[in-house]
Amino acid sequence: MDKNSGVYVLGFAGAVCVVMAAGLAATFNGLKTRIDKNVLFDKQRNVLIACGLYDPASPKSQADLEDLFKKRVEVKVLEFFTSEVKTEYRERGEKKTRTEQKITRAEETKLSLAEMAKAKRSEPNRKLGEMYLAKGDDGRRLYCLPISGYGLWSTLYGFLALESDRNTVVGITFYKHGETPGLGGEVEKPWWQKNWKGRTTHDTSGNLVGITVLKGQGNDLSSQPHAVDGISGATITSNGVSKFVRADLRRYEPYFKSLNK
Amino acid sequence: MTATLDAPPVAEKPPLFGKKEKRAVLDPLWDNNPIALQVLGICSALAVTIKVQQTLIMCAAVIAVVSMTNTIISLLRKMIPNNIRIIVQLVVISSVVTIVSLFLQAYVFDASKQLSVFVGLIVTNCIVMGRAEAFAMANGPFRSFLDGFGNAVGYAWILLVVSVLREVLGAGTILGARVIPQSWYLEHGGWYVNNGLMVLAPGAFLLLGIIIWVQRSISGYSEAH
Numbered sequence: 128m129d130k131n132s133g134v135y136v137l138g139f140a141g142a143v144c145v146v147m148a149a150g151l152a153a154t155f156n157g158l159k160t161r162i163d164k165n166v167l168f169d170k171q172r173n174v175l176i177a178c179g180l181y182d183p184a185s186p187k188s189q190a191d192l193e194d195l196f197k198k199r200v201e202v203k204v205l206e207f208f209t210s211e212v213k214t215e216y217r218e219r220g221e222k223k224t225r226t227e228q229k230i231t232r233a234e235e236t237k238l239s240l241a242e243m244a245k246a247k248r249s250e251p252n253r254k255l256g257e258m259y260l261a262k263g264d265d266g267r268r269l270y271c272l273p274i275s276g277y278g279l280w281s282t283l284y285g286f287l288a289l290e291s292d293r294n295t296v297v298g299i300t301f302y303k304h305g306e307t308p309g310l311g312g313e314v315e316k317p318w319w320q321k322n323w324k325g326r327t328t329h330d331t332s333g334n335l336v337g338i339t340v341l342k343g344q345g346n347d348l349s350s351q352p353h354a355v356d357g358i359s360g361a362t363i364t365s366n367g368v369s370k371f372v373r374a375d376l377r378r379y380e381p382y383f384k385s386l387n388k
Numbered sequence: 389m390t391a392t393l394d395a396p397p398v399a400e401k402p403p404l405f406g407k408k409e410k411r412a413v414l415d416p417l418w419d420n421n422p423i424a425l426q427v428l429g430i431c432s433a434l435a436v437t438i439k440v441q442q443t444l445i446m447c448a449a450v451i452a453v454v455s456m457t458n459t460i461i462s463l464l465r466k467m468i469p470n471n472i473r474i475i476v477q478l479v480v481i482s483s484v485v486t487i488v489s490l491f492l493q494a495y496v497f498d499a500s501k502q503l504s505v506f507v508g509l510i511v512t513n514c515i516v517m518g519r520a521e522a523f524a525m526a527n528g529p530f531r532s533f534l535d536g537f538g539n540a541v542g543y544a545w546i547l548l549v550v551s552v553l554r555e556v557l558g559a560g561t562i563l564g565a566r567v568i569p570q571s572w573y574l575e576h577g578g579w580y581v582n583n584g585l586m587v588l589a590p591g592a593f594l595l596l597g598i599i600i601w602v603q604r605s606i607s608g609y610s611e612a613h
Contacts, residue, residue, distance in 0.1 A: 136469045143464075143476055147483035154487045158494040165497035308435070308504055309589075 170286075171196040173302040177288035178261040178269045179324075183317070200271075201260040208254060210382040256378060259286070267291045272379055274299075276371025278364040281305030283314065287372060289328070293383040296338065299323045311364030322355040328376055333387075335380050337373030340365035404530070412523075412531050413538035422539050423546045423596075424603040428514040433547055434592040436506050440563050443551035445499045446506065447544035449488050451537065453510050454519055457481045458536030461524040468525070477520045478511075485510045515539055546603075550595050558586030 129135060172192055175181035180199055181192060204213040259271035271288040285301035299320050306312045313319050323338070330336050330353070341357045342365065348354055357365045422428045436446040460480050468476050489507045492500035500507060510516065519539050524532040555561055560568035560582055572578035585591040
């Protein structure tokens, strides 16, 4: 058969794609449990870092950290609109049964437009969010929230831990992102993350204002309790972080308000 | 290896590891080094050489990728239609890189996180496609495997030299172990300060330039001819 005929070219291209895709799928399935385990541990480790329970500068073994997580952290699921706290924990992306899928779909469509707008713009249908309740060193309760949103190139995923007053930041971490290494990618570095400690999310009258990452490095923060110093060359990533941190905090706000009462 | 060279030539059937095979694997190490002479694959040579540990993993990944893609493409070379050969090469290369990246995520998760985008960017490393197009499309699978392996090792050793220098000069450690004593440092009452330039990309540029210069003056290569 003529190697340059259209039929051969199409057939060959198709065959190569099918074979390579099959190889990829097989590899992924074979390694999936291992990778999932690594990802889960990475998240747990980042919760501990955000809550200030673990300092990566003095490394601990995986077993120790898993043990620490089990002892200190409770994983809860919060229903944003009803402020109901559930104990059942389901990893995002884990498959639901058919009936469960039907139920959630029905529930989602019932949401009013206003409620949807209130929720995060990028994920308007999300009703549930993880919440990590950690026990600090002196027994006080820390609230660790998952945060995620767009930076410059990618969606960033991380955690923001709040003090027991649900106002003061304990720490922030990012465990997954695709920002430019050396610029936006610096969000995962401790030198920048430590800027967040002690910043506050509410103004003096108790309104949620979130936290703004300022443009550039070396800003004067003395009169700005709701701001953190930025990263030179990463303004768009910084703006993204400010935006989605505020959006995520807003989703937990009704629950936190109900606790303040 | 000298043993294979000295072995009497087998009548008709070429030896499994003959002169050509030897050249395929040894040439790129020195005489035709992909970084020092062809100046390919520079992007990752700058990006992943701050710490020796991540360089080692990057090198292992590149060695695996180039050896495999060269072998696969060589096996397919007689079937690949000429007018879509580059696309077919790309499909093979990107699949293999994704597979390698999955293995890194499964077995060395932290390192794969540190390497971040650079594992995926092996796809665009000119060495990979260069060897596929220039060698694997015209040679048998075993020879292509050796050529891929040789080129990747030629790339790897230069990266390792750069990363050792950068980690020692920039952080005073090798593989995280301290080589420059703590007491030498200014903040501990000594006189020494880490060279901040070395942890930045320009430091890698300087080192790489010096290495290419040294390598070329020893190997006697000149752009003129």
